[in-house]
Amino acid sequence: MISQKTSDALKTIGLNLYERKIYVALLAKSVGTAGELAELAGVPRSRTYDVLESLSDKGFAVVQHSKPIKYVAIEPSVAIDKTRYIIEDKYSLNLKRVEHFSESKALSELSGLYSNGVSVIDPSDISGSFKGNHAITMQFNNLIKSSKFSLSIITTEEGISRLWKSNSSVLSKAKSRGINVRIIAPFSDKNIDDMESLKKIAEIKDLNNLKTDVPVGKMIISDENELLFSLTDDLNVHESQQTGFWTVSSHFSKDFATSVFELIWKQI
Secondary structure, eight states: OOOHHHHHHHHHTTOOHHHHHHHHHHHHHSEEEHHHHHHHHTOOHHHHHHHHHHHHHTTSEEEEOSSSOEEEEOOHHHHHHHHHHHHHHHHHHHHHHHHHHHTSHHHHHHHHHHHHHHTTSOGGGSEEEEESHHHHHHHHHHHHHHOSSEEEEEOOHHHHHHHHHHHHHHHHHHHHTTOEEEEEEOOOTTTHHHHHHHTTTSEEEEGGGOSSOOOOOOEEEETTTEEEEESSOTTTSOGGGOEEEEEEOHIIIIIIIIHHHHHHHHHO
16 A cells, blocks of 8 residues: 555654554554454454554554544654654653663662673773774764773874764863873865864874874774774775774783874874
């Protein structure tokens, strides 16, 4: 009754296969019993009642308490507005729960457990890889948020624009906490506006001024102890396939990565 594209669109807003079929059948009839809708949609009758209840909860149908019980279709634009409200309400509630948890004793208890565990394990165990630009950006932000005194960042021409777009807020908060933020990146006409904006919250040097070959890559070092660097070239790899490596290692972060950063910083 509807195109696959429309069915896929309904899926993206949270309707499963049976819900999509029943809702479409309900729209076609406007009003119907569970049996009528099950037959029209090709959905097992034993599942139809649960599906209709779910559609009612999500704002796509209304229960008409008659004998037999009937269900009334909600006009699509109205249903979408209801869905938006429900999602926003759930998001707001979940956000309040997260904020409450972040200020509770439970977080302190869990943090203490983590700290005690970290102190007795091999540093090589505190490492891992992240796949996809979103996952890497989230971890990047985590390093910035947990930083206590310094952040050293090397990035690319394209990376500087992404840095401003995705990380400027947490970097600004880091600066307000007194964190020393330094960035090395190649300046260009493409990123000059973002570079100027970042200069308000970080000390930045132009990688093009390096007298030797300009390295290409992205890396962030937090407190000379924690490190995240890219293993793929953003320009040649789709963002879903980008890969980053993270580790908590004082030796690698301070004795190697920070030394490399300082060497480049002093030569520019």
